[in-house]
Every structure is written in C-alpha cells, then in structure tokens.
Amino acid sequence: MLIACTPGPNVLYVTTRSIRFGLGSAFVGMTGCLAALVLMLTGSVAGLSALLLALPDAFNVLKIAGAAYLVYLGIQLWREPVEPDATPQPSGTSNTALLRDGFLVGISNPKLLIFAAAFFPQFFDPARAWGPQFALMVATFVGVELFFYSIYALSGRKLADRLMHGVWRRRLNRASGIVFMGFGAALLRFKS
Numbered sequence: 001m002l003i004a005c006t007p008g009p010n011v012l013y014v015t016t017r018s019i020r021f022g023l024g025s026a027f028v029g030m031t032g033c034l035a036a037l038v039l040m041l042t043g044s045v046a047g048l049s050a051l052l053l054a055l056p057d058a059f060n061v062l063k064i065a066g067a068a069y070l071v072y073l074g075i076q077l078w079r080e081p082v083e084p085d086a087t088p089q090p091s092g093t094s095n096t097a098l099l100r101d102g103f104l105v106g107i108s109n110p111k112l113l114i115f116a117a118a119f120f121p122q123f124f125d126p127a128r129a130w131g132p133q134f135a136l137m138v139a140t141f142v143g144v145e146l147f148f149y150s151i152y153a154l155s156g157r158k159l160a161d162r163l164m165h166g167v168w169r170r171r172l173n174r175a176s177g178i179v180f181m182g183f184g185a186a187l188l189r190f191k192s
Contacts, residue, residue, distance in 0.1 A: 032102025
C-alpha cells in the first residue's frame, strides 16, 4: 500500500487529468496506466526483468525512452498556453489520447519490472501453482493502485475550480511540468 500511495508519474498523470478534464477523463487515463501496470507485472513474471537485468543495454534503451517521454510531457505542460480568464474545455482531449498517454506514462517506467522481479517472488509458494498466485498478486496490486488513483483523482477534482483559471492554471501546469521532468531525470539516474 505504501508503494501504491506514493506519488509518481502515474498518480500525477491521473490527478492532472482529473483537474483539467474531469473524473471521467481521469478514469480513462487511469485505465491506460493500469493496463501498463498489468503488462509490466506480467512481463516481470514471464522473465522480462531477468532479461533486462542480463542485457543492461536493453534496460538502458527502455530507461532513456521512458525518461524522454516524461520530459516531453513536462515540456508540453510547461508550454501550454493559458488564457487569463478562460474556462477549460473538457472536450480538448479524446478518450483514445487519454488512454494512450496513460499507458505510455505507465509503461515508461522500467523500474517497475525490476521492482516486480525483486518483490513478487518473496510472496510465491513454490509448492503451489504459479498461475493462481500470480493472478491474485496482480489483482491485489492493481486494486490497491486503483484505490489510490481514485483518491488522487477525487482530490484533484475538488481543487479543479480553483486551479483551472488564469494564474493558478499556469502555476499548476508549470509545477506539473517540473515534476514530470524531474521524474524523467530521476529515471535516468536509476541504475539497473
């Protein structure tokens, strides 16, 4: 639960979508983040983590691509024009774009593969079938993530009226942009 409630790129993405476009859009983006999470956890159990640890160059390529995408999102947020008294238009982003971007934010963090490789095996009983254990672990992890994403989305929605107008919107965009760029820089510093 501690891992799930700690803010990271996925939480920031879900929260900013909630603030800018509403809860429905946040849940679409959340679906993309969770799909990436399931794919990464499945890949971890299937041996992708071991492969990435054995081939540091492959890990580095994924790490650089992920960091570049997070920095790109940060720059986009930083540069987004804000009209002083304009009311945001929720229809500015399609569900497909929200889902895609949520997935890309989630998948851009190869550290999750390493985490899953180190964390999941501690809870598996080798005398029992792996499939049901894996399904239970992933379902539990996704459920906890969904719970905390929802809390952040609801909290963001409560702040939306204040943060989406004029100078506050610019400040939110700049702060979010800096955080995304910071996550990208931190990802580059991560050693496999």
